[in-house]
Amino acid sequence: MTAPDPPPAITDDELLARFMLFSRWIREDRTLRPDGFMPSPNSDLSVTRQFGLSEVALWQIGQAVADALQKILYGRADLKTADVRRQRLQVDAAPLSENLNHANITGWPPDKPSQKIIAQELAASATFVARE
Amino acid sequence: MIIEMTASTVLSFGAVPTYGASETAQFVAEQAEQGRRQLHASFSFGMDGRGVLEELYSVTKGCLVADWDGYGAAPVRAEAFAQACRFLKALPFGVQAPSVGAEPDGQLTLEWYRSPRRLLSVSITPDGDLHYAALLGPNKAYGTEAFYGEVPRPILDLIHRVQAA
Numbered sequence: 001m002t003a004p005d006p007p008p009a010i011t012d013d014e015l016l017a018r019f020m021l022f023s024r025w026i027r028e029d030r031t032l033r034p035d036g037f038m039p040s041p042n043s044d045l046s047v048t049r050q051f052g053l054s055e056v057a058l059w060q061i062g063q064a065v066a067d068a069l070q071k072i073l074y075g076r077a078d079l080k081t082a083d084v085r086r087q088r089l090q091v092d093a094a095p096l097s098e099n100l101n102h103a104n105i106t107g108w109p110p111d112k113p114s115q116k117i118i119a120q121e122l123a124a125s126a127t128f129v130a131r132e
Numbered sequence: 133m134i135i136e137m138t139a140s141t142v143l144s145f146g147a148v149p150t151y152g153a154s155e156t157a158q159f160v161a162e163q164a165e166q167g168r169r170q171l172h173a174s175f176s177f178g179m180d181g182r183g184v185l186e187e188l189y190s191v192t193k194g195c196l197v198a199d200w201d202g203y204g205a206a207p208v209r210a211e212a213f214a215q216a217c218r219f220l221k222a223l224p225f226g227v228q229a230p231s232v233g234a235e236p237d238g239q240l241t242l243e244w245y246r247s248p249r250r251l252l253s254v255s256i257t258p259d260g261d262l263h264y265a266a267l268l269g270p271n272k273a274y275g276t277e278a279f280y281g282e283v284p285r286p287i288l289d290l291i292h293r294v295q296a297a
Contacts, residue, residue: 021201021202022201024191024231024232024233025233027231027245031247031248032248033231033233033243034253034265035233035234035235035241035253038235038236038237039236040201040203040204040205040236041204041205041206041236041237042204046203068202069201069202069203070202071202112237112239112255112263112276113263113264113265113274113275113276114274116253116255116263116264116265116274117265117267117272117274119265120251120253120265120266120267121267123248124248124249124267
C-alpha cells in the first residue's frame, strides 16, 4: 500500500494528512473546526505523512483508518510540518504495521486553553481535501 | 433583527420604574413585565428553533461512550450537557447561535465563527469551567472562566468581537 519506507527525519516542507472522520469537523464553507485538531487523552494527534504516497495510496490509508475505527471518511486536512512546528509542537515518525507513514504530533502544552488556541491555528493553516 | 429591536424596546420599557399608583399604571407595568418574560422565553425557544439545543443533544448522544472517536476519547458526561444547556440559556439577546462540537477529553464546545482567523471556541466542563480560545486576526485570547449561571464578561466581549463586522 505504501511506497518505499519514509525516512525517520521529517522535513519542514513535508505534508501531513489528518483524516476527517466526523462531518462536524468540517464547516459548510469547507474550512475546518479546531475540534478535529485537539490532542487525544494521550496528548498526541495522529497524522499520516504524505511522503512518497500517491493520492490513491493516501486515500487507501485514510479509508483503512476509517474502516478500522468504524467511521466515515469525509476527507482529509493537509498540514505543512512547518506550520505544526511553528506552534512549538513536534512531529514524530511513528510507523505502524498497517501505515508506515503514521506520525504523531506531540509536545502539547498541558493546559486546555493553550491546546485550544494551537488547535485553532492548525485548523486555520490546514487545507481541506474532500473524499472523492 | 426585528425580534432584537422589539426585545430591546420592551426590555427598556420594562426596566423603567413605574411610580404611578393608578390602575392604568399598574396594568402597563404588568404588561411590560409579562412581555419581557415572554420575549425571554421566545429567545430561548429561538435558540432551540435555530437547532442549537437539538445539535447539542445530537453531538452529546454520539459521544456518550468512551473512545467515541476511536482514539481513546473520554465520554461526554450528562453534567457537561447540562452545563452547556445552562450556558446557552444564559446568553443574552442578540447573540448569534453557536455551532456545537465535542473534544477528546469529553468536553462540549460552542463555536462562534466568522472566518478561520476570526472565531471563538468555548469548552464546557462537567464542573462548569469554561475554557475559551479566540483568534481575532493577528490577536489571540485564551483562558478559563468559571460559570456561575451568567456568561462571564470576557467571553461575552469575545463573542461580540467575533460577531462584529
